[in-house]
Amino acid sequence: MDAVRWFAQVGSGDLAAVGGKGANLGELARAGLPVPAGFVLTTGAYAAFVDAAFAEPGLAGAAVLEPELAGVAVAATPREPVGPREGEDPEAAAARIQAALHAAAVPAEVADALRGAYAQLGGGPVAVRSSATAEDLADASFAGQQDTFLNVRGEEALLAAVVRCWASLWTARAIDYRARREVADPRLAVVVQRMVEAEASGVLFTADPTTGRRDRIVVSAARGLGESVVGGLVGTDDHVVDKGTFTEVERRIADKAEMTVYADGGTAQVPVPAKRRRTAVLDAAAVGELARLGARAEEHFGAPQDVEWVRAGGEFALVQSRPITALPEPAAAPPRTWPLPYPKGAYFRASIVEQLPDPLTPLFADLIGPAVSDSIRELMAGLLGRSLPEGDILFPTVNGYAYYYYRTAGLVRVTLQTPLAIKALARPGTRGGVRGWREHAHPTYVGTVGRWGTRDLAALTPAELLDGVVELLRAGAVYYTAVQSVIPLAASAEIVFGAFYDRLVRKPGDPAAHVLLLGEESEPIRAEQSLYALATEARESGMDDAWQGRFREHLARYGHAVYNLDFAEPTPADEPGPLLDTIRFQMTDHGVDPAVRRAGLVADREAHTRRVRARLGPLRRRVFDALLARARRLGPIREDALTDVGLAWPLIRRMLRELGSRLDLGEDDVFWLTEAELRAAIRGGSVDPPIAERKALRRSRALVSPPQMLPDARWLKVVFGRFLPGAEAAAGDALKGVPGSAGSVTAPARVVRGPADFAALAPGEVLVARMTTPAWTPLFARAAAVVTDIGGPLSHSSIVAREYGIPAVLGTGSATDRIRTGDRVRVDGDTGVVTVV
Known part of the structure; x- marks a missing residue:
């Protein structure tokens, strides 16, 4: 059995024998990078430990395992890999498996090989680290799932640390982590590496893990040993380095209150001397030197690396390297200020902005701004008989995020006129309110979408395609503004009923007011019921052709309900993957029939309603009934109205992608042009927009949470803080x-x-x-x-x-x-x- 391999003997091709960490250390050593000497106790040694410990006398190694560990430990001979018993809690599985492993004896052949390699290494303090076959890979780091032991001294302590390392493969945390990622048949090697009594240590990323920028190296540094840096136990200095020049572009010096040092049989946390707490661990020259080592590691592996390093006697050494997992696409630096495009006004993120949580793409931002502000002015003109002055309400972006902007005078005007506008919603023939939504806004929007939906997109000119997009988007904005006139009615109905109920009806033991409003059917609930029906059919009959047809019918009816109103984001009709995932979930034991849940809500509310009504006098009962009926009627209408806001969005996306393809801009790149650039391209002009840079800018902006109100003025917080x-x-x-x-x-x-x-x-x-x-x-x-x-x-x-x-x-x-x-x-x-x- 090949129980021990030295770093110089292993590389990326030896993953099955030495695990991810061991293979990566071998690669670092082969590349000539400074790596403390060490060796790997292979997965074969682990398998021999399991085989010898649990085989029945007289039988071949893995042929018959101890019943308590049957199918759990990794055997040397091929067999079906399984984890803990079906349905077993990870905590119970961990306790059962680890108890058996800790009671086992290490085979003499493995123990002798370990002692011999330790002696050849020179004895003394070593670090003992796990190196699982599923660890430190490009698509999953599995960082921290198994244990590490530092400052291990002597043969017996080393042997004990190795067994503890093997057993850590079966902690509850590791079992659960692997189960979530569907990793079966894990194998564990163990890295034994000479300890460096570090004066400083830390981690280095050869790309910025926050912004994704590949032209930056990020260094975190702390005093003492490095394990506490990885574990987040100590504060670190953070340095950002330009990868081209290896010079610092940014640094943050932390208050480093503690450091990790050697202690008897391990490590300990001790205070950092007061005079050194706020001084830099590394000077600029040292940071540059370390960054160059990181760049060499990245060049060798061919991908951005997450590197652990130590420094002793002024010399750096690399003790671990793994690919950076989940590295975002490159982004610019996140914004730190919020520059306002218009002075003397107030900015709010409310209403339609609730469906625009992320920074807007350029084309959508250009087209939606005038569509929203014009639709609000038109609604107010219809309700009040006069329009708001131009510029009173706009819909700009700040750092890419959508805001309603009210000029100061306009804010006063809108505030004073809002009660009159709400009162006008009850007028016959109004274009707002429930009647206006049902009889005018919704049919008009449906008609506009239907008219453009019947046209042959291939027969339209590029100019006609863009005209259609503008008309459909404006129709959507007009529709949403009409919905805004429904929302206050529904909200006020619930608020008024709640206030009456809480003050004049409710007694101790009675449910909250909203309980009496639950169980009403709405379009989102009907969509969920449709998905559950599809899940039931799939579970019983499979996803055959008939099922596929019914799924397409579902998409045709409900697939326009947007996840995000920016038309660069796909709708369920475009990408039904999330709906299919919901169907798969509903097919499991966790799925609940929405009709059953709703029936339970209705039964509870009716029982509570009857009990409350029975004790009310005639007058209070009449008011109670009227307010309750109005709140129940208007609540679902709000949801129905909101669901159809994106009715035009699947068609808008098809038209824009057709336009992008026609102009050789790319179907999806068209969303990243400005309106001016797109119109120039339609006229035959040459456009070369910086799409990659715009995507990076949007990603950076998405890293921050936008303020709900701007500017940061006390009067805004006092007047509007409770509403936002x-x-x-x-x-x-x-x-x-x-x-x-x-x-x-x-x-x-x-x-x-x-x-x-x-x-x-x-x-x-x-x-x-x-x-x-x-x-x-x-x-x-x-x-x-x-x-x-x-x-x-x-x-x-x-x-x-x-x-x-x-x-x-x-x-x-x-x-x-x-x-x-x-x-x-x-x-x-x-x-x-x-x-x-």
Whole structure:
């Protein structure tokens, strides 16, 4: 058996024998980079340990395993790989498996090989690290899943550390991590490397892991040993280096209160002397020298690297290198200021902005701005008989994010005239309100989409295609503005009923007001019911041709419900993958029939309603009935109206992609042109827009949370702060938003940026998003709670969360920045507070 291999003997082709970490250290050594000497105890040694420990006497190694470990340990002979017993909790599996492994004896052949290599290394302190076959790879780092032991001294301590390292393959954390990533048959080698008594250590990324810039190297440095840097136990100095010149372009010197040092049989945390806490660990020359080593590692591996380094006696050594996983596409530096395009006014992220959570693409920003501002002026003119002055309301972007802009005088005018406008919604013949939406706005929008949808796109000229896009987008904006006149009616109906109920009806033990409003059918609920029916059919009969036809019918009816109103983002009709994922989820044991859930809500609300009505006198009962009926009637209309905002979007996307293809711009690159550039191309002009740079700029802007209001003026916060939750980020680990749905839950968080992340949301996780639209509704069946950056108590997120009976906190302002996937968070839907536990 080949139990030991030295670093110089291994490389990328030896992954199965020495694991990812061992193979990468071998490559570093072969490339001539400074690597502390060491060797790898191979996966064959691990297999021999398992075989010898659990084989019955007289039988070949892996032929019969101890029943307690049957099918769990990795055997030397081929067999079917399986993990913990079906349905077994990771904690229970870990306890069972590790107990057996710690009780086992290391085979003499393996122990002798380990002792011999240790003696050849020179003895003394060594680091013992796991090197799994699924570890430190380009598509998954598996970082921190197995254990590392530092400052191990002596043969017996080394042998014990190796066994503990092997056993760490079966911690509950590692079992769960592999299960989530569907990794079976894991094998573990062990790296034994001479310890360097480091005066400084840290990590180095040969690309900026935040912005994705490949022309930057990022160095983090701390005093003492490096394991605490990787584990986040100590503060680090951070340096950003230009990869071309190896000079610093940015540095941040931390207050380094502690450092990790040698201790008996391991390491310990000790205070950093006061005079050294705020001094730099590395000077500029040392940072440049280290950056050059990182660049050499990247050149050797052919991909950006995550490198661990140490420094002793003024010399650097590299102790680990792995590919950077999940490196984002390159982005510019995130914005730090919010320059305002128009002075003397106020900027708000509300209303339609709730469906525009990300920075806008250039073409959409150019076309949507005038469409929105013109539609608002037209609605106000229809309601009041006079239009607002030009420039009172605009729809610009700040750092790419959409904002409503109100000139100061215009803000006063709109505020004073809003009560009159709401009153006008009840007038017969109005173009606003429920009647205006149902009898005019919706039919007009449907008609415009239908008229353009019947035209042969191939027969249209490029100019006609763009004209059609502009008309459809303006029709969508006019429609949304009409919907805005429905939302206040629905909101006020719920607010008035809630106020009457809480003050004049509710007694101890009675449910909250919103419970009496649950269970009404709406378009998002009907869409979810359609998906569940498709899941039921697929489970029973498979996804045959008939099923495929019904799925296409679903897309034709519901596929325009946008995830994000920017038309550069695909709709479900364009990319149905998230819907198919929802169907697969509904096919599992976690799936719940929406009709059954809704029937339960209706039964509860009716029982509560009967009990409350029975004790009311005639007058209060009449008022109660009238207010309740109005709130129940208007609530679903709001959701129905919002769902159809994107009715034109699949067609707009087809027209723009046809236009881009026709002009040799690329089907998807067309979204990254400005309107002026696109019109110039249509006229036959040559355009060469910096599309890659614009994409990088958008990615950088997406790294920050935009303020809910601008400028940062006290009067704005005083007057409008209570209407725009999340305008100010909370301090510490608690985020303050507004209560959207009652209840309290503590669970792991899952940050979901868009439909590409939908499949990652596991049942029982907290959905954390910038916002949700009706197209996000299927996720609520999996979520334990919902937290959003923007939105209020009457937004879509709030309404749907109540239907699902899960807590919701909305309008936190920065939840997607402050919370990381995997954080345990407490969501209190009663107080509107989210706490990172």
